[in-house]
Amino acid sequence: MLKTHFLLFLLINAAALNAYTAVEDSLTESGVSEALARQRAASLDSLSYAVHFIIPEARQANISAELELNFLLRDTTTALILDFKAADGAVSDIMLQGRSVPWRTINGHLVIPARLLTAGKNRLQISFTAGDDPLNRNENYLYTLFVPGRASEVFPCFDQPNLKARFTLTLTLPAHWTAVANGPLQRQTTSGDWQTWSFAATPPLPTYLFAFAAGEFQRISKTIDGHELEMYHRETNISKLARNSQAIFGLHASALNWLENYTGIDYPFQKFAFVLIPDFQYNGMEHPGAVLYRASSLLLDESATQRQKLGRASLIAHETAHMWFGDLVTMNWFDDVWTKEVFANFMAAKIVNPAFPDIDHRVRFLLSHFPPAYAVDRSAGANPIRQHLDNLAGAGSLYGAIIYQKAPIVMQHLENRLGARAFRDGLRDYLRKFSYANATWPDLIAILDQRSDEDLRQWSHVWVEEAGRPRLRTVLHRTEDRIAGLSLLQDDPAGQGRIWPQKTTLLLLRQGTDLAFSTDVSAASTPINEAIGEPIPQCILPDSSGLLYGEFIPDSTSMAFLLRAIDTIDNDLWRASAWLILYDNLLNGTIPPEQFFATLLNGLHKESSELICNTLLRTLRTLWWRFLSADQRTHFAARLESLLRERMQEAGEQSFKALWFNALQDVVLSEEGVAWLFSVWSGATTVDGLTFSQRQYTRMALELAVRPGQNSDSLLTAQLARLSNPDRRARLQFVMPALSTRKAERDSFFISLKNPARRTHEPWVLESLRYLNHPLRAAGARHYLRPGLELLRDIQKTGDIFFPKRWLDALFSGHTSPQAAAIVRQFLxxxxxxxxxxxxxILQSADLLFRAARLQRPRDAGD
Structure with a gap:
């Protein structure tokens, strides 16, 4: 009898499998195709997931799980296709409406025949073994990271952003573990060595925002202005925790209050908790109720720089802004992922202003957004803000500086065109209309367009749908010592004839009174008639507001002034803008590196703004390692190190001192300078006004280890012995082989990175790869370039969203030679x-390599 029933089951199952249509097969390509996403969005509604994971303490042990998925179904003519990218045999049973049903597994999908479906309410129950990678399992903790489409690597689901659902989570864990999730904890029960945590159902969320963390975490809670805030952490340094906690909680509370006031909507989720993860892949991730942060981004060292403090405040504001922009209202498809990121960054820039009243926030906005956006837009790999996406499998490649840095600049332009009040009111309408739902960029533009006399759709096209930036220059006609005519010219470097409309205030720098002329740059040539008859200026700057976007080519008189006397420009915003212009002209080959270096040294000697100094020191690192030859570095080393030590000693604030010290340890080369750094690391020398953490001592040891003449093995072993925190010890142990003096060990380490399991801790991998390819070892690291490029597609497949670009940045970081550039070009x-x-x-990350190789004269380069 049992045999007969089994044969009957096989016959039924075979008949069901043969019933799949060609249409259904076309929807089951790997990933989530746009066609599949549209079909499901039109067919499904009212989704809810109840998931139970049983998680053993041993990292290698399987995680058993149960899922109940309830939904309304409109279309029963097409098979039900869920996403589940798990190992063969991971699903043990599927029940629909309480009865076991057959299914097919294909290309990371579970397919249930259409003939078994019922219009209306459906209840699907699945028993399975959970996938592992996006659970980020460590020795005694784990955390989920499902963005953009990795939830389906862990459990069966409809893994697309416009199928929001309510999630009810149950976790069965080792009894000594703690757990945090999107929803509030409802109950907690213990049975022997196990503890079960049951969390309340969430409001509607997309699958990429469903999240939990579990393990050996400590919890701190505070209530500020009516908001109960929870922090989970693994920090063992009690003084560091105490020193940072007040600021961390206070910044969250301030951000929540500001956003509630700006949006007119109370915090839209049930609770606000955040988890500090050691070496988290990103700086932060906005899961409502369970925000994840990289611990070191919030728990700052005592000598943290102004930039690091601002960065922490901006990060907290960014993730908090996502609760409204991205979580409450979510993009319909990942081609509009930029809309959530632009508002998070744009709002963050507004939120942090009150917390830092002594900072010129226009300068900060300029220096935080323009350089990284320009780095992409000047490259051959420039991409538009809004990009087409035909499959969710490629969504990770949409992320980058264009959506994080250029988009907020464009949004600032839009706010200026509408007016701050009209812009805010439009956003309020948008948030109310699409609360707990999904929206597109055209949806928002349609709302804002009603509040503007301009055609915002047309304005949006070149800024949002097109890649690149304009090239700007001024043309001045003179009659003796007076202006006879002045025009601002705009052209398209790509030769497509595009015009980027934007407002600017042209600035004429003169001895005495400077002159400014406001204009709308909306044509190839914009005359500045108001300037006619004015005395010839010392210098013309294209903008006094810090918002004009593009490459500016100064006239010869202005260029000579900037190279000679940029430090005499009193206004911080104008001076910062001028530095960006000079850097652009270094990279386009107009200014020789040695001449730029001379101007930069003079600027570093006199600059008083910590914000501008930070940018100049980052520029110095690039110039030093990429555009000066090894001989030039040897020649200038003592002079540069002396300047940096002098500025460090005279700096008043500890944060300002740390800025100079950090630059010094990154560029130090002279025998005397290296000996001094070693003396600081060993404790024989102290730096007045600076206190170093173990993390900073580790950084010193790594920089010393890559310098010639150092015994890197003994030095790093000594530093390892100093560390007591297990997470920091594990990181250093991982990185150490990348700094070995033995080439064979370094090569073996690089080869080991081909194994995805070795790339689990992405920040560790990136730090190692940077030291493998350090400029001082670049000539012996060139053979990593080709295999590193060949790994890229696998890295995209197995890594998180920022990893491919960061892998390339680290891989190319120390290389400047024509030979290295040729390897990259040959690969392409x-x-x-x-x-x-x-x-x-690849083209974005290789841009500085290509430029350095072109500028390089025959010389003994470090690469």
Missing amino acids: EEHPDYPERLRGK
Whole structure:
């Protein structure tokens, strides 16, 4: 009898499998195709997931799980297709309406035949073994990270942003573990060595925002202005925790209050908790009720720089802004992922202002957003803000500086065109209309367009749908010592004839009174008639507001002034803008590196703004390692180190001192300078006014280890012995082989990175890769370039969203030679059909390498 029933089951199952249509097969390509997403969005409604994970303490042990999925179904003519990218045999049973049903597994999908479906309410129950990678399992803790489409690597789901659902989570864990999730804890029960945590159902969320963390965490809670805030952490340094906690909680509370006031909507989720993860892949991730942060981004050292303090405040404001922009209202498809990121960054820039009243926030906005956006837009791999996406599998490649840094600049332009009040009121309408739902960029533009006399759709096209930036220059006609005519010219470097409309205030710098002329740059040539008859200026700057976007080519008189006397520009915003202009002209080959270096040294000697100093020191690192030859570095080392030590000693604030010290340890080369740094690391020398953490001592040890003449093995072993925190010890142990004096050990370490399991801790991998390719070892690291490029597609497949670009940045970081550039170009030539966005990432990351190789004269370069 049992045999007969089994044969009957096989016959039924076979008949069901043969019933799949060609249409259904076309929807089951790997990933989530746009076609599948549209079909499901039209067919499904009222989703809820109840998931139970049983998680053993042993990292290698399987995680058993149960899922109940309830939904309304409109279309029963097409098979039900869920996403589940798990190992073969991971699903043990599927029940629909309480009865076991057959299913097919194909290309990371579970397919249930259409004939078994019922219009209306459906209840699906699945028993399965959970996938592992996005659970980020460590020795005694784990955390989920599902963005953009990795939830389906862990449990069966409809893994697309416009199928929001309510999630009810149950976790069965080792009894000594703690757990935190999106929803509030409802109950907690203990049975022997196990403890079960049951969390309340969430408001509607997309799958990428469903999250939990569990393990050996400590909890701190505070209530500020009616908001109960919870922090989970693993920090063992009690003084560091105490020193930072007040600021961390206070910044969250301030951000919540500001956003509630600006949006007119109370915090839209049930609770606000955040988890500090050691070496988290990102700086932060906005899961409502369970925000994840990189611990070191919030728990700052005592000598944290102004930039690091601002960065912490901006990060907290960014993730908090996401609760409204991204979580409450979510993009319909990941081609509009930029809309959540632009508002998070744009709002963050507004939120942090009151917390830092002594800072010129216009300068900060300029220096935080323009350089990284320009770095992409000047490259051959430039991409538009809004990019087409035909499959969710490629969504990670959409992320980058254009959506995080250029988009807020564009949004600032939009706010200026509408007016701050009209812009805010439009956003309020948008948030109310699409609360707990999904929206597109055209949805928002349609709302804002009603509040403007301009055609915002047309304005949006070149800024949002097109890549690149304009090239700007001034043309001045003179009659003796007076202006006879002045125009601002705009052209398209790509030769497509595009015009980027924007407002600017042209600035004429003169001895005595400077002159400013406001204009709308909306044509190839914009005359500045008001300037006619004015005396010839010393210098013309294209903008006094810090918002004009583009490459500016100064006239010869202005260029000579900036190279000679940029430090005499009193206004911080104008001076910061001028530095960006000079850097652009270094990279385009107009200014020789040695001449730029002389101007930069003079600027560093006199600059008083910590914000501008930070940018100049970052520019110094690039110039020093990429555009000066090894001989030039040797020649200038003592002079540069003396300047940096002098500025460090005279700096008043500890944060300002740390800025100079950090730059010094990154560029130090002279025998005397290296000996001094070693003396600081060993404790034989102290730096007045600076206190170093173990993290900073580790950084010193790493920089010393890569300098010639150092015994890196003994030095790093000594530093390892100093560390007591297990997470910091594990990181250093991982990185150490990348700094070995033995080339064979370094090569073996690089080869080990081909194994995805070795790339689990992405920040560790990136730090190691940077030291493998350090400029002082670049000539012996060139052979990593080709295999590193060949790994890129696997890195995209197995890593998180920022990892491919950061891998490339680290891989190319120390290389400047024509030989290295040729390896990259050859790889691209040999792969003409390489995925377009990954190709773009390679071109973006290799841009400085290509420019350095072109500028390089025959010389004894470090690479």
